[in-house]
Amino acid sequence: MAGPATFWLRRVERGGGPIYLAILRALEAAITDGELQAGEQLPPQRTVAAVLGVDFTTVTRAYAAARARGLVEGAVGRGTFVA
Numbered sequence: 001m002a003g004p005a006t007f008w009l010r011r012v013e014r015g016g017g018p019i020y021l022a023i024l025r026a027l028e029a030a031i032t033d034g035e036l037q038a039g040e041q042l043p044p045q046r047t048v049a050a051v052l053g054v055d056f057t058t059v060t061r062a063y064a065a066a067r068a069r070g071l072v073e074g075a076v077g078r079g080t081f082v083a
Helices: 007-011 019-032 045-052 056-068
Strands: 072-075 079-082
Touching: 007 019, 007 045, 019 045, 019 056, 045 056, 056 072
Parallel strands: none
Antiparallel strands: 072 079
């Protein structure tokens, strides 16, 4: 089984405000463009933080904002998935 998709992280653009919003925008764009499909698992927050070189809580905030917008859903111990 393939691991969670990380390719969408290349869309994260820095310099345009808070990084958690850049992560949120990248995730939303990848979903809108069909790069990420419903049911697809996102990488763990710690992985995203390591890949982007940001704090874990920054990614937690981005994933929470995506959940609030209905873009993703998650379950503790299972992971975060595109809604």
